[in-house]
Amino acid sequence: MAPKLYVMYASPPCRTVLMVAKAIGLELDVEEVEKEALRTPEMLELNPQHTVPILVDDDFVIWDSHAIAGYLVGQYAEDDTLYPKDDVRKRAVIDQRLHFENGVLYVRCCTASFPLFTGTGDISDDDRDKLIEAYGFLEEFLSGHPWLAGDDMSIADLSILATVATADLFIPVEADRFPQLSDWLKTGKELPYFEECNAVGLAKFKDMLPTPEA
Numbered sequence: 001m002a003p004k005l006y007v008m009y010a011s012p013p014c015r016t017v018l019m020v021a022k023a024i025g026l027e028l029d030v031e032e033v034e035k036e037a038l039r040t041p042e043m044l045e046l047n048p049q050h051t052v053p054i055l056v057d058d059d060f061v062i063w064d065s066h067a068i069a070g071y072l073v074g075q076y077a078e079d080d081t082l083y084p085k086d087d088v089r090k091r092a093v094i095d096q097r098l099h100f101e102n103g104v105l106y107v108r109c110c111t112a113s114f115p116l117f118t119g120t121g122d123i124s125d126d127d128r129d130k131l132i133e134a135y136g137f138l139e140e141f142l143s144g145h146p147w148l149a150g151d152d153m154s155i156a157d158l159s160i161l162a163t164v165a166t167a168d169l170f171i172p173v174e175a176d177r178f179p180q181l182s183d184w185l186k187t188g189k190e191l192p193y194f195e196e197c198n199a200v201g202l203a204k205f206k207d208m209l210p211t212p213e214a
Ligand SMILES: N[C@@H](CCC(=O)N[C@@H](CS)C(=O)NCC(=O)O)C(=O)O
Pocket: 008, 010, 011, 012, 013, 035, 038, 049, 050, 051, 052, 053, 063, 064, 065, 066, 102
């Protein structure tokens, strides 16, 4: 039976897992849920933190996109290039990028976009600067490499891709300021499964943003 994945398509972490599954050729049984449904007793039993994505693989339940991504590669990928298990140093660099996504980039992306889609105002200068600073860190991570953790694409690229492609909708990645990040984003958007995994979510996210005044 295909592992079940609960998602909200606008959520970058959910789109990360959809891309990881495609990258390793794994079929998932995907179910879209509403935010409110995450607080029903049945869903809270799966994930007391009431977040998506949630993966249910037989009798094993795991949430958090970073943990799910690593699990799927370890459990289902034919090779472990996306998240090497024996090269401890390579894996540590990938982990650093994943923790950066979770603890810095994603938080700054959410904080900056919050006033936009709640209609409570514009992005503050401070929040804008912090997200742009995170773009700068990514530019540094990419120096001398095509991918964020070196010469091979990893789950960190897919995780950060889902978030940067979203953040780019309201704070564009400027090519003259961040040339490597801009090239990396372009390459990511050309992955054969990018559109399939992100189009609906990015469109939903765009819909939540205010339309620019004429
Ligand atoms: N670090 C988590 C973040 C998950 C997360 O915050 N998901 C949001 C959607 S983007 C959510 O489910 N929010 C609903 C809630 O918190 O009740 C991950 O990577 O999975």
